[in-house]
């Protein structure tokens with residue numbers, strides 16, 4: 001039976017990508033070799049890395065604007081450390097919108113003073129704080145564009161007087177933004193771009209080289225830039241599958257095309273959450289994420305029945321994160337609208353059966 005995969009990450013990727021990626025394990029580019037056994041310095045792989053970097057910048061509209069794209073290891077969690085290591089001299093400003101921002105703040109505190117400009121912790125992160133101001137004497141401002149766990153998303157970004165750093169792990173390549181507003185963007189691949197194992201970093205070169213401290217090579221953006229993401233062995237396969245996913249996105253019409261589909265999916269589920277008296281949305285309406293819809297049952301006694309219904313419909317990965325409870329429908333780029341429609345049908349069915 002075909003599964004409808006709402007998993008929050010690692011998550012669904014395009015079926016055509018799964019197919020191509022599996023073929024490359026047996027015979028990569030008709031070389032008679034598996035992609036798993038070739039050198040990362042081989043011509044074939046160097047061209048994969050080049051294409052992945054180029055497509056990343058191209059899809060974000062950042063080509064020729066002073067940015068570099070890197071594919072690093074250690075997940076977005078290592079970026080919590082790397083951003084501070086490379087950019088934080090005295091003080092940095094952070095917006096706290098959830099679990100991931102909280103973790104980023106904790107790491108950055110190892111390097112200097114942190115000014116938490118605003119936080120939505122008072123309501124268990126069900127909204128995005130607004131109206132805060134960014135101190136111009138800080139080294140950078142850090143925010144999280146989409147809060148994967150709580151299902152909130154920043155719809156607008158401040159005009160920051162200092163470099164703007166953003167964790168876009170769970171909504172990169174999902175919607176149109178003026179990406180040139182950002183000086184550093186990072187994203188673990190496994191939420192919307194590829195498999196786990198690589199992390200995309202887009203950095204404006206002009207913001208680097210300003211801190212006084214010594215930076216270990218593996219944590220130094222300038223080292224990775226100089227070596228074109230090949231300072232050490234990169235995650236060859238994860239980069240390859242990410243590149244295939246970016247190719248798929250470009251062929252589809254890029255971010256503009258996928259955003260229309262993503263908006264449609266989000267509208268479909270939120271309309272049902274708002275209409276159906278058995279469900280209640282978790283996030284404040286104006287801050288709702290188009291990637292992760294969080295919701296709970298209004299009658300907890302229906303939990304077993306609802307769980308049986310969605311599992312029987314072939315739905316996977318709908319359980320909410322433990323810090324929110326309830327349900328979370330993650331609707332990343334590769335999730336078809338049809339899967340969301342199936343979920344809505346199940347929600348209506350619960351109403352009939354309850």
Ligand SMILES: *Cc1c(COP(=O)(O)O)cnc(C)c1O
Nearest residue numbers: 075076077100148167169170188
């Ligand atoms: C998943 C996630 C992370 C952590 O990513 P890892 O690659 O597991 O380190 C960080 N930030 C956001 C917004 C996430 O969704």
